[in-house]
Amino acid sequence: MTSKVFVAGVGMIPFRKPGSSGSYDEMGAQAVQQALADAGIGYEAVQQAYAGYVYGDSTCGQKALYRVGMSGIPVLNVNNNCATGSSALFLARQAVQSGAVDVALAVGFEQMNPGALKSAWTDRAPALERANQIVDELVGNPDMPKAIRQFAGAGLAHMQKYGTRLETFAKIRAKASRHAARNPLAVFRNEVTTEEVMAAPMLWEGVITRLMACPPTCGGAAAIVVSEDYARRHGLRMDVQITGQAMATDLPSTYASRDMIRVVGFDMTRLAAQRAYEEAGVGPKDVDVIELHDCFAQNELLTYEGLGLCAEGEGAKLVDDGDNTYGGRWVTNPSGGLLSKGHPLGATGLAQCYELTHQMRGTAKDRQVAGARVALQHNLGLGGAGVVTIYQKVSA
Numbered sequence: 456m457t458s459k460v461f462v463a464g465v466g467m468i469p470f471r472k473p474g475s476s477g478s479y480d481e482m483g484a485q486a487v488q489q490a491l492a493d494a495g496i497g498y499e500a501v502q503q504a505y506a507g508y509v510y511g512d513s514t515c516g517q518k519a520l521y522r523v524g525m526s527g528i529p530v531l532n533v534n535n536n537c538a539t540g541s542s543a544l545f546l547a548r549q550a551v552q553s554g555a556v557d558v559a560l561a562v563g564f565e566q567m568n569p570g571a572l573k574s575a576w577t578d579r580a581p582a583l584e585r586a587n588q589i590v591d592e593l594v595g596n597p598d599m600p601k602a603i604r605q606f607a608g609a610g611l612a613h614m615q616k617y618g619t620r621l622e623t624f625a626k627i628r629a630k631a632s633r634h635a636a637r638n639p640l641a642v643f644r645n646e647v648t649t650e651e652v653m654a655a656p657m658l659w660e661g662v663i664t665r666l667m668a669c670p671p672t673c674g675g676a677a678a679i680v681v682s683e684d685y686a687r688r689h690g691l692r693m694d695v696q697i698t699g700q701a702m703a704t705d706l707p708s709t710y711a712s713r714d715m716i717r718v719v720g721f722d723m724t725r726l727a728a729q730r731a732y733e734e735a736g737v738g739p740k741d742v743d744v745i746e747l748h749d750c751f752a753q754n755e756l757l758t759y760e761g762l763g764l765c766a767e768g769e770g771a772k773l774v775d776d777g778d779n780t781y782g783g784r785w786v787t788n789p790s791g792g793l794l795s796k797g798h799p800l801g802a803t804g805l806a807q808c809y810e811l812t813h814q815m816r817g818t819a820k821d822r823q824v825a826g827a828r829v830a831l832q833h834n835l836g837l838g839g840a841g842v843v844t845i846y847q848k849v850s851a
Contacts, residue, residue, distance in 0.1 A: 457681040460551045462846070463788070464494025467809040470642040470674035473569045479511060479568070479667035479701035483564035490560070490677040491523075496692060498524035502677070504558035507533040507543035507563035510575065519564060519675075528824040533801075536836030538702075539563060539749060539805025540676065542823040545842055547680050557685035563806075564675035565799035571600035571755075572671070582838050585710060587716055593715055599659065602750070605719050605837065610753025612827075614662075617768040621661065623775070624752040625652035628667050628794055630780050631671030631749065635791025637821040639746040639807075642646030642672050642797035649799040658710050667752040672797030676805035679813070686803055696817040699735025699845035700729040703727040709839070716757060723841030724761030726834060732763075735845035737829055739763040742845075744814050744824040746839035749792040758833055759787075781824070789814065789822040804834040804842065812818075 468482055476482060478722045485508065491498060506516020535542040540563035547559035574575040574581055581587065586605070591597060594608040595652040613619045619763025629649045647666060655664040686693045703726040709717050733739050739762060747762070749755035756770040764785060765773045777786035790796045791811040793803060810831040813819040 456534065457552055458684065459699045461679050461683065461686050462694045462808065463681045463686060463736040464490040464676055464679040465677065465809040465812045466490035466493060466677040467806050468638055468674060470672045472642060473567050473671055474676040475685055476566065476673035479508065479515060479564045479566035480519040480522055482566070482673065485563050486520035486675035486677040487520065487560065487562050488525050490679050494679040496558070496679070496689070496691070498499055499526055500558050501560045502528055502558050503547070503550050504528060504530045504560040504562065505533055505543035505546045506530060506560070507539035507804070508565055508739045509534055509536060509539055509798070510565060510567065511515050516562070519562065529559060530715060535840040536838050537748065537798070537800050538804060538834045538836030538840040538842050539621070539801045540806070541832065541834035541842035541844065542702065542804070542840060544678060544804060544808055544844065545585050545700060546695050548700055551680050551698065555696065557682045559680050560677065561680070561805060562675070562677040562788060563801040563804060564658070566673050566841045567799060567802040569671060569673040571592050572602055586837065587747045589710055589713065589718055590740040593713065596659070603663065606751040606754050607659050609633030609715040609719040609757060610751070611662050613753070613757065617771070619756070619771045622649060622653060623668050623771045624717060624805065625649045625664070626700055626774050627749070627752040627755050628652045631792045631794040634789050634822065638791050638796060642670065643795045663751070663753065669793040669798040672799045674799035674802045674806065676802045676809050678805055678808045694845060694849050695812050696847050696849050697844060698847045699731040701727045701730035701734065702842045703730070705839045719754065719757070720837060720839055720841055721757055721761045722833050723839055724835060726756060727841045728762045731843040731845050737849070742785060742829050742831045744789060744811065745787045745831045745833070746790060746792070746810050747787060748786055748835040749794050749796060752794060754785065755792070759832050762833060763832065786824045789824060791820065807834060809830045811846050815846050
């Protein structure tokens with residue numbers, strides 16, 4: 456027998472530029488302490504913990520959690536590239552839903568360095584070796600940072616296939632800045648216009664400007680998930696339920712299609728979304744607010760299509776119609792998203808959970824989406840992992 460799973464508490468610290476944050480264990484502990492306080496429980500109530508981070512040694516999760524308490528519980532360390540935070544949440548929810556535990560904690564943190572992402576290992580082939588080979592063949596530009604080649608290359612493929620303009624991606628970035636201006640936890644709160652995004656230095660001529668890429672960021676976020684029975688017995692809040700969640704990995708089409716849009720996870724997104732919608736009993740039209748993986752403005756547009764908000768090739772129309780912001784059909788990334796809120800890899804998925812939990816509670820303040828009752832979270836990591844989570848507001 457499976458249990459309903461509720462988000463009882465969330466925590467998130469302000470995201471910072473590299474070099475201006477606390478240590479990873481300090482950030483993780485602070486986020487956990489916030490989540491426990493929000494839930495109204497002590498650390499001794501937690502039965503399992505899942506700690507997500509990408510750049511760190513083994514058992515960094517224990518180091519962060521030992522700052523909060525040492526209760527002997529299982530602590531599992533999770534690394535799934537940029538989908539790490541939501542992978543930790545996926546495992547925590549699964550543990551509660553299965554009945555294995557009543558209270559599980561997911562925490563994510565990252566202490567990043569400035570500059571482009573790179574592997575810590577130089578003596579072995581990278582996990583993305585196969586994808587890199589395809590990118591070499593389809594995109595070229597071997598001296599360009601890999602992430603730019605991947606996601607800007609996918610954006611270029613969309614431009615070539617559907618006539619999408621660079622200005623469309625600039626509109627997405629400008630929208631992110633307007634949303635982040637309302638978020639005190641975002642690393643960048645300055646508003647930029649579409650024209651300013653277009654005028655920023657080109658990273659790839661005619662394909663992407665600097666402002667269309669998310670910044671390396673440090674931060675931490677956490678969530679406490681509980682069973683229905685436990686919440687009732689202990690008087691915990693039950694106003695936000697995870698009603699659907701799915702994780703998908705790459706399909707043969709990722710490489711066999713020789714399509715950059717597929718290489719960066721489009722089919723993972725679509726599969727995870729379909730499964731999450733089915734479990735929750737909702738569809739794209741039922742969703743009010745979305746936090747999605749806008750590591751690049753290009754990927755936000757691709758994700759609109761992968762999530763089924765529109766048909767393939769119609770993402771630009773969704774942007775031009777204003778259906779991705781307040782007053783439109785969906786509000787996407789009210790937090791400012793990865794582009795403006797920041798992207799500390801291990802924390803990103805749980806920061807999305809933090810935002811959507813507050814949206815479902817009606818406590819998002821200046822960012823609140825009026826009348827929001829269904830929320831969707833999308834978190835993507837190449838190599839690959841795609842996690843889609845559906846949250847629903849539960850009436851008292």
